[in-house]
Amino acid sequence: xxxxxxxxxxxxxxxxxxxxxxxxxxxxxxxxxxxxxxxxxxxxxxxxxxxxxxxxxxxxxxxxxxxxxxxxxxxxxxxxxxxxxxxxxxxxxxxxxxxxxxxxxxxxxxxxxxxxxxxxxxxxxxxxxxxxxxxxxxxxxxxxxxxxxxxxxxxxxxxxxxxxxxxxxxxxxxxxxxxxxxxxxxxxxxxxxxxxxxxxxxxxxxxxxxxxxxxxxxxxxxxxxxxxxxxxxxxxxxxxxxxxxxxxxxxxxxxxxxxxxxxx
Amino acid sequence: xxxxxxxxxxxxxxxxxxxxxxxxxxxxxxxxxxxxxxxxxxxxxxxxxxxxxxxxxxxxxxxxxxxxxxxxxxxxxxxxxxxxxxxxxxxxxxxxxxxxxxxxxxxxxxxxxxxxxxxxxxxxxxxxxxxxxxxxxxxxxxxxxxxxxxxxxxxxxxxxxxxxxxxxxxxxxxxxxxxxxxxxxxxxxxxxxxxxxxxxxxxxxxxxxxxxxxxxxxxxxxxxxxxxxxxxxxxxxxxxxxxxxxxxxxxxxxxxxxxxxxxxxxxxxxxxxxxxxxxxxxxxxxxxxxxxxxxx
Numbered sequence: 001x002x003x004x005x006x007x008x009x010x011x012x013x014x015x016x017x018x019x020x021x022x023x024x025x026x027x028x029x030x031x032x033x034x035x036x037x038x039x040x041x042x043x044x045x046x047x048x049x050x051x052x053x054x055x056x057x058x059x060x061x062x063x064x065x066x067x068x069x070x071x072x073x074x075x076x077x078x079x080x081x082x083x084x085x086x087x088x089x090x091x092x093x094x095x096x097x098x099x100x101x102x103x104x105x106x107x108x109x110x111x112x113x114x115x116x117x118x119x120x121x122x123x124x125x126x127x128x129x130x131x132x133x134x135x136x137x138x139x140x141x142x143x144x145x146x147x148x149x150x151x152x153x154x155x156x157x158x159x160x161x162x163x164x165x166x167x168x169x170x171x172x173x174x175x176x177x178x179x180x181x182x183x184x185x186x187x188x189x190x191x192x193x194x195x196x197x198x199x200x201x202x203x204x205x206x207x208x209x210x211x212x213x214x215x216x217x218x219x220x221x222x223x224x225x226x227x228x229x230x231x232x233x234x235x236x237x238x239x240x241x242x243x244x245x246x247x248x249x250x251x252x253x254x255x256x257x258x259x260x261x262x263x264x
Numbered sequence: 265x266x267x268x269x270x271x272x273x274x275x276x277x278x279x280x281x282x283x284x285x286x287x288x289x290x291x292x293x294x295x296x297x298x299x300x301x302x303x304x305x306x307x308x309x310x311x312x313x314x315x316x317x318x319x320x321x322x323x324x325x326x327x328x329x330x331x332x333x334x335x336x337x338x339x340x341x342x343x344x345x346x347x348x349x350x351x352x353x354x355x356x357x358x359x360x361x362x363x364x365x366x367x368x369x370x371x372x373x374x375x376x377x378x379x380x381x382x383x384x385x386x387x388x389x390x391x392x393x394x395x396x397x398x399x400x401x402x403x404x405x406x407x408x409x410x411x412x413x414x415x416x417x418x419x420x421x422x423x424x425x426x427x428x429x430x431x432x433x434x435x436x437x438x439x440x441x442x443x444x445x446x447x448x449x450x451x452x453x454x455x456x457x458x459x460x461x462x463x464x465x466x467x468x469x470x471x472x473x474x475x476x477x478x479x480x481x482x483x484x485x486x487x488x489x490x491x492x493x494x495x496x497x498x499x500x501x502x503x504x505x506x507x508x509x510x511x512x513x514x515x516x517x518x519x520x521x522x523x524x525x526x527x528x529x530x531x532x533x534x535x536x537x538x539x540x541x542x543x544x545x546x547x548x549x550x551x552x553x554x555x556x557x558x559x560x
Contacts, residue, residue: 114345120315121325125323125327
């Protein structure tokens with residue numbers, strides 16, 4: 001699938017940015033790269049030349065710390081071509097938490113647990129205006145510790161927002177420990193079922209299965225959550241499942257090794 | 265005040281179809297007319313103020329003029345970061361309305377004393393902070409909020425306030441409004457406590473100005489004409505730290521520093537001396553306990 005190549009391109013760009021700019025959050029950028037690649041390859045309606053196009057789907061990227069993956073995806077589909085030059089540069093909007101002043105970014109995030117409520121408001125507006133465009137919100141797993149998310153998770157089905165899709169990047173590692181040890185989310189699937197959501201649970205690195213989920217979203221008066229089981233640091237052997245890659249940027253040797261693995 | 269707001273919002277919503285009202289499950293016997301007339305633009309979002317503010321930001325992103333409504337600290341301090349980041353950083357058209365300013369809900373306890381809102385909210389860029397003293401100021405502010413594209417906040421007292429102005433005042437420039445002329449002392453007040461201050465000012469023959477907009481505060485009122493008063497007194501139903509009186513000092517200081525004021529005036533600040541009042545009490549009782557008096 002072409003999206004597989006796109007995902008690897010996103011990872012390589014993230015690797016280069018993290019190495020050159022000494023920025024963090026490579027692990028969470030790698031875990032979400034496949035979801036972003038599938039979304040931008042097959043699912044989202046967008047026009048990179050008309051960022052405010054009324055009928056576009058709105059993507060809300062709540063895990064704003066993993067900004068490199070979204071910046072790279074947006075560059076990959078043509079929203080801009082100067083990411084490497086401007087990323088974290090003094091005076092540029094490419095901050096290391098996602099920034100709405102960058103073309104294609106709907107909302108600045110970085111403080112966790114904010115975007116889902118905003119997405120509910122935007123989805124409600126779409127319904128009120130009888131529009132067909134949808135919202136897609138990507139949250140991290142650790143982020144679900146934030147109570148504000150659960151306020152929004154309670155409200156979305158109450159408002160029958162079936163134009164709303166939530167993707168959980170469930171890579172099982174948060175800032176300072178494993179999610180099941182810091183604050184266990186399980187049983188996550190049945191929590192969403194109990195909150196009246198349509199629930200898909202999928203390998204978040206299997207493009208075919210991800211696409212299949214997005215193709216089969218029901219319009220039954222309920223919002224949909226896709227629990228994407230992912231691997232933090234996915235794609236580079238020595239980064240996978242490692243908490244330290246929430247923080248570290250690769251040395252030259254690590255960069256060379258990682259690049260070799262991503263290109264193989 | 266809250267009835268003036270509720271009525272005006274209905275009137276404005278008849279003309280402006282973008283007006284949307286979200287309540288955090290409050291507004292019994294106040295918001296029913298809006299809810300009945302505009303069911304498609306009304307949402308009781310439940311007791312979830314962080315979510316209320318985020319949802320308001322989302323609706324505003326799509327073109328709505330969104331009012332959020334609740335009591336005192338709930339649509340404000342409870343969701344400060346949603347206000348700061350989602351609403352104000354993105355400069356969205358959200359209007360936050362809090363009922364129960366100061367000690368308006370006195371007997372309900374400290375949870376319901378709205379005594380830090382002005383200070384906390386006026387530090388946030390892009391946010392207009394309003395604190396009306398009478399129903400006419402409420403009407404002027406509500407209209408201004410609808411006409412202003414950007415985030416706004418208004419603290420309302422409750423009910424039963426007298427009309428201090430003769431008609432709906434003009435708020436242009438965020439300048440203060442003279443309520444009574446006088447000599448010797450100039451009283452600068454904001455919010456419902458002005459209703460008490462005006463009684464003292466009239467009795468003593470002092471001048472009184474009301475500040476319906478606390479932030480950003482106008483500066484044109486700061487001229488050497490202020491020097492004809494022996495003393496300027498600010499009064500607010502809010503903590504002294506960072507509140508209205510602090511804002512007055514800041515702008516006067518800025519103007520003095522820019523040499524547009526030749527002498528620094530004598531200024532005394534009246535406000536809550538940075539304390540919680542944990543006992544039950546009417547608004548009047550708690551104001552007295554907090555020494556919110558113009559008289560020494």
